[in-house]
Amino acid sequence: MKRLDPSELAAIEAAVRAAEARTTGEIYCVVTEESSHYGETPLAWAAGVALLGPAVLLLAGVHVTIPDLFAEWSASDVSAAIESAVRHALISAIVVQGLLFVITAVIVAFPPVTRVLTPRSVKRHRVQRRAREQFVAKNLHLTRERTGVMIFVSLAERMAELIADDGIADHVDAHVWDKAMAALTQGLKTGKVEAGFEAAVGLCGDVLAEKFPAKPGDNPNELPDAVVVLPRL
Template identity: 80%
Template sequence: MKTLSPSDLVAIEAAVRKAEARTTGEIYCVVTEESSHYGETAIAWAAAVALLGPALLLLLGVHVSVPDVFATWTASDVGVAIESGIRHALIGAIALQAVLFIVTALIVSIPPVRRALTPRSLKRLRVQRRAAEQFIAKNLHLTRARTGIMIFVSLGEQMAELIADDGIADHVEPHVWDRAMAALTEGLKRGQPEAGFAAAVGLCGDVLAEHFPPRPGDNPNELPDAVVVLPKP
């Protein structure tokens, strides 16, 4: 997973300034290493693998030995032997399940493995949720004409979200941002998030310039141009 270097952050900030010079809209960029710890992924996989423990015993040919009832054993001896065999089999199965649970949980907890095994739908929901939280937390809805947009990137999931405030959403259909988001996600897939960011910012600037052209002498910079880098949750 490629992160943004200081020079990348400077280049993105310059792209934001250039785009905002053509519009009264505001572009705010946020990036995070990951949008969730996805702890439930390790637990779910560990539980699923552990449940296969008894089936694994059967596949390996492990079985409970029962004494020959036609030997000189009494009925009481046979009952005790069967009970002991079943008890040992259950203990073995439980021990195997515990080992499988712990080992699987440790393996899936390794970040690249955890990301690969986490359902894409869950990752998308977590990215969307964190993006929405940041939009409110950073007061992006408080610009004068409510013409701010936030470009949110979660590097670990290689996913991005764009949230437009009401002043923009009332005039621009959601699909208009598709080109910008496609350029951004393409950059993430290529391992070039800085290039994807710059391209997306430029395309967003084109849309904002069309619908919200600058007003000479009245175009304050209401939101910081610098990229906000969030810590892992």
């Protein structure tokens, strides 16, 4: 997982400063190592694999033995024998299922394995949710003209989100940000996160400068330009 070093963070901050000089809009960059711990993934996989316990026993040749009907057994003897065989089979299935559950949970709990086995849709939802949380937590909705834009990157998932405040969304079509997001996503895929960030910031600055140009003598810097780096959850 590619992390941003101090020089890369400084380069992104400089790009934000340059972009904001052309607009009354505010660009705010947030990076997190990972948007969720995905603790349910090991449990879900462990439960699914554990359900295969009976199948494993069958493949291993374990089966319930029914007494020979031609033997001189009484009805009670046959019933007791069947009950005992079924009980042993059930106990074996439970033990095998328990072992499969524990082994699978331990293996899938390793972060790289967890990330691979977590559905992309789940990761996307968690990234979107944490981005929305940060947008509110960092007060991007409280700028003077409601012209804040947050670029949120989750490194482990290699996913990004862009959230524009109401003052921008009312005047700018959502598809306008596609180029910026494409540049950022490409940077995440190739490991050039800083370059992707800089390109995305520049493209966002172009959009904001066109719709919300800077006003001479009245362009306060309402939000920090530095990239906010969040710890892993």
